Amino acid sequence: MEQSTLITDFSLIRNAAGRLVLTTNDGNVHEGVFPMRAFPISAPAEGLSLIGENGHELAWVASIASLQNATRNLIEEELARREFMPEICSISHVSSFATPSIWQVETDRGDTELVLKAEDHIRRLTHTSLLITDDHGVNFLIRDIDQLDNHSRKLLDRFL
Amino acid sequence: MIVVHSAAVNNKIIPANATNKTLPLAWQVAAHSQLAEAEEICAWLEINLDNNLHFKKRLLIITNQRFLTVANYPEKIESYPFHAGLALKHHDNAGVANIELFDGEIQLAHWFYTLAHDFSATRFIKQFELHLASFLTGQPITTETSEVCPNCQSPLEADQDECPQCSSTIDAPPSTWTLFRLWRFAKPYKWQLLTGFLLMLASTAATLVPPYLTIPLMDKVLIPYQNGAPIDIGMVALLLSGLLGSALLAWGLGWARTYILALVSERIGADLRTITYEHLLKLSLEYFGGKRTGDLMSRIGSESDRICVFLSLHLLDFATDVLMIIMTSAILISINPKLALVTLLPLPFIAWMIHVVRDKLRTGFEKIDRVWSQVSNVLADTIPGIRVVKAFAQETREATRFREANQHNLVVNDRINKIWSLFSPSVTLLTEIGLLLVWAFGIWQVSRNEISVGVLTAFLAYISRFYTRLDSMSRIVSVTQKAASGAKRIFDILDHVSSVPEPSNPVHLDKVVGQIEIKSAGFRYGNRAVIKDLSLIIQPGEMIGLVGHSGSGKSTLVNLMCRFYDVTTGSINLDGVNIRSLPISEYRRNIGLVLQEPFLFFGSIAENIAYGKPEATRAEIVAAARAAHAHEFILRLPHGYDSVVGERGQGLSGGERQRISIARALLIDPRILILDEATASVDTETEKEIQKALDNLVHGRTTIAIAHRLSTLHKANRLVVLDRGEIVEVGSHDELMACEGAYYRLYQAQARNVDTDLDDVKNDNEITHKAVSA
Ligand SMILES: Nc1ncnc2c1ncn2[C@@H]1O[C@H](COP(=O)(O)OP(=O)(O)OP(=O)(O)O)[C@@H](O)[C@H]1O
Ligand SMILES: [Mg+2]
Numbered sequence: 018m019e020q021s022t023l024i025t026d027f028s029l030i031r032n033a034a035g036r037l038v039l040t041t042n043d044g045n046v047h048e049g050v051f052p053m054r055a056f057p058i059s060a061p062a063e064g065l066s067l068i069g070e071n072g073h074e075l076a077w078v079a080s081i082a083s084l085q086n087a088t089r090n091l092i093e094e095e096l097a098r099r100e101f102m103p104e105i106c107s108i109s110h111v112s113s114f115a116t117p118s119i120w121q122v123e124t125d126r127g128d129t130e131l132v133l134k135a136e137d138h139i140r141r142l143t144h145t146s147l148l149i150t151d152d153h154g155v156n157f158l159i160r161d162i163d164q165l166d167n168h169s170r171k172l173l174d175r176f177l
Numbered sequence: 178m179i180v181v182h183s184a185a186v187n188n189k190i191i192p193a194n195a196t197n198k199t200l201p202l203a204w205q206v207a208a209h210s211q212l213a214e215a216e217e218i219c220a221w222l223e224i225n226l227d228n229n230l231h232f233k234k235r236l237l238i239i240t241n242q243r244f245l246t247v248a249n250y251p252e253k254i255e256s257y258p259f260h261a262g263l264a265l266k267h268h269d270n271a272g273v274a275n276i277e278l279f280d281g282e283i284q285l286a287h288w289f290y291t292l293a294h295d296f297s298a299t300r301f302i303k304q305f306e307l308h309l310a311s312f313l314t315g316q317p318i319t320t321e322t323s324e325v326c327p328n329c330q331s332p333l334e335a336d337q338d339e340c341p342q343c344s345s346t347i348d349a350p351p352s353t354w355t356l357f358r359l360w361r362f363a364k365p366y367k368w369q370l371l372t373g374f375l376l377m378l379a380s381t382a383a384t385l386v387p388p389y390l391t392i393p394l395m396d397k398v399l400i401p402y403q404n405g406a407p408i409d410i411g412m413v414a415l416l417l418s419g420l421l422g423s424a425l426l427a428w429g430l431g432w433a434r435t436y437i438l439a440l441v442s443e444r445i446g447a448d449l450r451t452i453t454y455e456h457l458l459k460l461s462l463e464y465f466g467g468k469r470t471g472d473l474m475s476r477i478g479s480e481s482d483r484i485c486v487f488l489s490l491h492l493l494d495f496a497t498d499v500l501m502i503i504m505t506s507a508i509l510i511s512i513n514p515k516l517a518l519v520t521l522l523p524l525p526f527i528a529w530m531i532h533v534v535r536d537k538l539r540t541g542f543e544k545i546d547r548v549w550s551q552v553s554n555v556l557a558d559t560i561p562g563i564r565v566v567k568a569f570a571q572e573t574r575e576a577t578r579f580r581e582a583n584q585h586n587l588v589v590n591d592r593i594n595k596i597w598s599l600f601s602p603s604v605t606l607l608t609e610i611g612l613l614l615v616w617a618f619g620i621w622q623v624s625r626n627e628i629s630v631g632v633l634t635a636f637l638a639y640i641s642r643f644y645t646r647l648d649s650m651s652r653i654v655s656v657t658q659k660a661a662s663g664a665k666r667i668f669d670i671l672d673h674v675s676s677v678p679e680p681s682n683p684v685h686l687d688k689v690v691g692q693i694e695i696k697s698a699g700f701r702y703g704n705r706a707v708i709k710d711l712s713l714i715i716q717p718g719e720m721i722g723l724v725g726h727s728g729s730g731k732s733t734l735v736n737l738m739c740r741f742y743d744v745t746t747g748s749i750n751l752d753g754v755n756i757r758s759l760p761i762s763e764y765r766r767n768i769g770l771v772l773q774e775p776f777l778f779f780g781s782i783a784e785n786i787a788y789g790k791p792e793a794t795r796a797e798i799v800a801a802a803r804a805a806h807a808h809e810f811i812l813r814l815p816h817g818y819d820s821v822v823g824e825r826g827q828g829l830s831g832g833e834r835q836r837i838s839i840a841r842a843l844l845i846d847p848r849i850l851i852l853d854e855a856t857a858s859v860d861t862e863t864e865k866e867i868q869k870a871l872d873n874l875v876h877g878r879t880t881i882a883i884a885h886r887l888s889t890l891h892k893a894n895r896l897v898v899l900d901r902g903e904i905v906e907v908g909s910h911d912e913l914m915a916c917e918g919a920y921y922r923l924y925q926a927q928a929r930n931v932d933t934d935l936d937d938v939k940n941d942n943e944i945t946h947k948a949v950s951a
Contacts, residue, residue, distance in 0.1 A: 035277065035284035072901060090938070101230055101273040127232035129225070135669075136547075137467055153292040154704025155272035175540055177547070 025069075027076050029088050036113055037095060040100055043151070047075055052092045057100060058142055065092070072105070104158045105149070108169040117152070124157065131157060136176055147173075204236050209248045211254060216240045222297055224290035230273065237288065239305050241312065244278065246288070255286055259312040265302045272400050272704040274298060292704060299746070356661045359484065360667060366441045373438040377493075380430030381500045387424035390416050392512075395631030420482050431903065439489040446485025453477050460670075461677040462741040470551035471557030476670060480546070480663035487660035495653040498646045505643050509636065513628055519618045520640050521721035523611040527604060534600050541593035544664040545594045548586045555579045606645035609747035615640060622835050648757060677743050678760045689767045690752050690846040691717040691736065691879035698747035700737055702900075707733045710747070717848075720880040722893035726792070730902040731883045735851050738881065739768055751849075767841030770876070773854040775834045781813055783818040785837055789845040797844060805840035806870040807833070832863035850874060852882040864889070887927055896920060 026042035026051035029050075039050040049151035053142045055064035067076040078084060084092065110125040112119040118133045133139070140148045162170060194209055198210060199219055208218065220239040227233040227248075236247040244263070245256040257263065257278060269292060269340075270892050276298060290298065304473065311318045337921070363370060402408050454477055476947060493534040502524075509517035516795050560577045563709045566575055619633040693715040700708040707730050715721050723731045736742050737749060740756055749756050756764055769789075777785050786801055787793040793801075802808040810833055814820040822829055835855060842850065868889060875882075875892060884890050896913055898906040906918050913920035 033285060034279070038287065047914045098230060098273065099270050100273070101289075101291075103232070103270055124232065126226075126230055129232040137469075150703070151272075153272060154701075155291050175543070177544070 021072075029091050031088065031091060039069075051076055051099060052096055054096065054100070057102075058148070102156045102158050104160055105165075105169075107166055110173045111172050111175075113142065118176075122157070125170075131155070133176070139176055204247065208236060208238060210237075211245060211247060211256075212240065215240070216242050218300055219308050221866035222290075222301040224276075224288055224298075225293070226291065227673075228287075228289065228307040230289055235288065238299065239301070239308050241308065244305065257285060259309050260798075261313055263309055265305050266442060267298055267302060268706070274828055276302070316599045318438065329441065330523045342901075344637045352775075356664050357659070359416060359449070359488075359664060362445045362452070363441075365448075366444060367438055367526065369441045369477050373434055373441065374432055374496075374577075374674065376434035376437065377497055380427050380434055381497055381504060383423050383427035383430055385501065385504055385639075386427075389508065390419050390423075391638055392631040394631045394636065395634050400630055402625060403800060410779075420473045435493065438493050440482065442485055442489035442493075445488060446481055449484065449667065450477055451944055453481065453667055456671050458675075461674050461743075462675060464821050469550075469554045469557065471552075471554035473670075474557065475550045476551045476666050479549075480666055483663045484660050484667070487656055490655040491650070491653055491660075495657075498653075501646060505639050506822070509639060510646045511621075512632055512635065516615070516619060516622060516628060516632070516636055520611070520615050522614065523607045527607055529558065530600070530603060530607075534596060537596050538593060541589070541596070542658045542663070544589050545586070545593065546662050546666060548582070548589050549912070552579070552582045555582050563847070565634050581622070586712060609646060612637070612640065649944040651670070663895060675715075677761065679761055683763075684754050684758045684760065685763065686752060686754060686759065688709060691767075692752050693849065693879060694750040695734075695738075696748045696750065698737060698744045700733060700742065700745050707902050708737065708744075710900065711904055712747075712905075713904065715881070716877055717879055717896065718877055720875055720882065720893045721898040722887075723883045723899060724885075724887060724920065725899035729886075729899040731899055732853055733902075734899070735770075735853050735881065738851065740764060740772060766845065767848045769845055769847035769850045769878075771835070771839050771842050771852045771855045771871075771874075773792050775838035777829070777834055779835060781819045781821055782814070782837060784823060786818075786840045786844055788841050793844055798840075801840040801844040802837075804870065804873040805836045807836035807840050818925040824839060830863075835863075836870055839867065839874060845876050848878060849877045850880045852884075853881050854885065887924055898923075 018045055020087050028040045030040075032038050032048065036049040037051065039047045041047075041069050044107045049070040050067050053068050054061055055066060062081050063079065065078040065081055066074050069075045069076070078092075081092070103126040105122045105124050107123045108120055109123060109128075110121040117135070120133060121133050122129060122131060131149070133149065136150050140150070142148055145161045147162065148152060149157040149159065151157065159165070159173070162173065165173065200218065201223065204221075208221070218240055220236045221643070224235050224237060225232055227235065231249070238245050238247060243256055244256040245254065247254065247479070260280075262279075262281045264279045265276060266279060267274055269275065273289055274292055275287055275289055277287045307318050310316075326579065333599065348936060376553055393412070398408060398413055398416070457473065457477070465503075506517065506521060509520055543882055555578055559579075565574060579781055619628070619636060622628045622629060623633055630771065641874070645869060686867070693713075695711055695713045695715075698708055698711045699706065710736070713721075723734065725731055733742075737744055743757065750768075751759065778788065783795070783798050784800050790797075797819075802811055802818075811818055811820070839855065852871065855867065864886075871882075871889075872892065874880075882890060890896060891910070893910075895907060895909060898918075899902055900919065905915070906920050908916070910920075910922075915925065
């Protein structure tokens with residue numbers, strides 16, 4: 018599993034405890050680092066920071082594409098689990114048009130239920146995309162309202 | 178940031194949920210098929226994500242021999258027999274929690290779930306530790322008789338599975354018949370309403386007399402005259418005076434009705450406003466944090482007004498109209514059922530149309546409301562921040578933002594008006610067609626001598642009124658929808674249950690000593706854990722200095738102590754009583770809070786100082802001001818204590834405002850004093866003044882002081898160093914200096930007069946920044 022990259026001046030591995038270990042080119046070793054995107058919504062492919070367990074930035078990656086495959090895979094794997102943001106593909110049912118309301122949704126990660134506590138938990142990102150935060154802090158993304166089917170759009174419209 | 182809770186083993190049994198009996202039906206077959214002989218399920222946890230973070234349910238089970246997972250879909254069954262070194266850990270990030278199974282240092286497996294399952298997960302891990310320990314030692318699990326809530330550690334009643342303080346259920350959403358809920362506000366006025374209603378009946382009846390009088394006028398006077406008979410003057414006079422009389426009666430009754438009902442509706446509107454505002458004030462800071470001022474203002478201000486107008490004007494008209502339709506129909510049917518039937522024919526059509534349009538409009542009006550609050554939000558954002566706007570010369574941009582919000586408003590309105598504008602003409606068209614029908618059918622009936630000309634004219638007189646009312650009645654659709662959506666938005670506030678609820682069985686503390694105990698408190702803002710498993714006991718009269726770098730959770734801890742928020746886990750006790758069981762205002766009365774950004778209300782300085790104790794005498798106010806070292810500068814103001822300070826206390830310097838807020842805290846003579854960076858942004862001279870003021874304040878009270886400048890904490894009995902929501906060091910200044918830990922480094926940095934914070938110092942030797950070139 019051990020992989021090191023040459024182009025960039027750090028190497029990243031996952032240890033037996035499941036933590037990412039970063040070794041910088043000057044020999045410093047940091048265990049339990051995690052990647053964090055600087056603009057997870059507006060520019061996910063740019064600007065990524067590797068942060069140590071103590072919350073300090075250890076390395077900065079300007080563009081994820083510039084990383085070597087192995088490192089990028091590790092980072093993306095870690096990101097996938099840190100950035101849990103199911104994308105809503107359709108809304109099958111809402112319990113009421115007044116909040117709190119329970120929504121049955123289909124997402125790219127399977128069907129689930131979310132509780133919308135208040136209308137303000139729907140945040141408009143751009144003209145066509147929305148971020149919905151449920152009762153427990155899970156963020157759901159609607160990438161493009163216009164891509165939703167009619168039924169979902171109608172339901173959603175009642176909350177916008 | 179990763180949060181690791183490695184739950185401590187404790188030998189309290191965790192209540193129900195995690196037992197065999199309550200295993201969900203769907204899982205029973207799958208789970209039991211996995212079990213060996215003499216193996217039984219001790220605890221379980223249903224999780225809702227698979228390892229690719231897809232929503233799929235799985236079951237984690239602890240038996241008396243091992244740990245295993247079960248899934249209802251094809252996937253490897255994982256099984257881990259108990260042995261020494263096995264441990265479960267869990268942490269969470271961005272709404273997803275992760276349970277990891279470790280064998281010593283090695284991660285064997287991990288599972289994900291969303292935070293909705295978090296409470297049971299904590300319990301599950303505790304169960305795991307208990308059963309593993311019991312397996313390894315061969316000892317049965319010790320059970321404690323008194324069960325405590327696994328979450329807040331408060332004792333549970335024997336029959337309670339869930340802690341009443343922690344269990345949070347989703348409140349049922351308000352019903353769509355929101356307007357009927359206004360009855361709650363109308364109830365106190367039911368007698369006036371009844372009077373109004375009776376007057377309405379009478380006045381409507383009075384307006385229906387004139388058309389009826391046209392029948393004899395036509396049949397007994399005009400038509401006989403045309404046929405050569407002389408006019409009966411007496412009868413004409415009688416009929417005409419009847420017309421005049423009924424008109425006068427309708428006028429008088431109508432006036433009384435409108436007056437009484439308008440009076441009542443105005444009162445209902447006022448009650449609605451005040452009650453909503455009172456409720457709003459009781460909501461927790463969490464609510465205000467998530468709302469925008471402009472939106473709340475428009476809800477309480479204009480929407481309650483809209484409801485009021487609706488009640489006093491539109492609903493009244495509508496009720497009159499409905500009454501009139503019913504009475505007219507009755508009269509028409511009594512005169513001639515056949516013609517009445519034809520006359521009333523268009524009614525169902527119109528009713529149907531109203532119904533259709535109604536649905537379309539309702540959503541539209543809700544939208545308009547939201548757009549309206551957007552517009553007012555822009556205002557509420559920029560007006561208080563006008564200095565920033567001007568400083569960065571962003572007037573045009575703010576103007577554009579406003580114009581855009583307005584534009585949006587226009588677009589939404591345009592869309593609605595499209596439907597709406599079609600509606601009225603359609604009703605008019607139907608009306609005309611209806612009239613046509615009556616004419617045609619009437620003429621036919623007259624020709625067959627089924628009715629007299631008088632009856633036909635009466636019918637025409639009735640229905641032309643009737644249909645014009647229908648037209649105005651149709652307007653009720655839009656206003657009702659508007660009022661209903663306004664009512665909904667108001668009830669949204671009213672239905673919101675404070676997230677720091679009043680206790681159901683309040684405990685009253687006679688005399689507060691001031692001992693504060695924080696028991697493994699945890700707190701998260703949304704999905705961000707900010708305070709983690711923090712325990713601290715503060716003795717009565719003790720002064721605690723809270724230090725730590727920016728964002729370490731100091732203010733949050735203070736918010737928890739003031740019960741602006743409730744802890745997510747653990748508990749905070751005052752004199753041994755959970756603060757959740759104390760009445761909120763009674764509890765807060767014991768707390769004096771001085772914030773970094775002191776807020777002064779519009780009013781005189783004296784009023785501001787006496788804010789927490791309005792009945793304070795002038796002497797008390799002056800004494801408090803003196804103690805806060807504010808007396809002298811107040812006297813230098815043109816009107817002394819009567820000087821009016823504006824919104825946000827403009828006209829006073831930061832330090833002056835600060836001292837007024839200290840005086841305010843001093844005046845209520847609290848047992849507990851909380852100073853959140855009370856001297857952060859003032860010059861050294863003023864700081865000394867404020868420091869002197871604070872020294873007066875601190876004396877003999879339990880004090881929690883937050884400060885970045887460590888010198889201000891020289892009086893503290895103990896210093897508590899916080900780092901990322903956890904206590905890293907506790908001790909006196911000398912002790913902490915001696916152990917050369919985080920505090921020492923922080924102090925050294927300040928002594929060197931370098932503007933560094935705790936964290937940067939700690940990482941002095943590390944390479945903190947590494948740029949990776951693309
Ligand atoms: N209302 C909120 N919603 C979400 N997160 C918040 C909220 N208030 C504070 N936080 C976060 O909680 C953490 C602790 O904040 P807190 O205000 O307690 O820090 P602090 O120690 O008082 O810092 P400072 O010394 O700068 O005042 C910070 O990371 C902050 O971003
Ligand atoms: Mg703070």
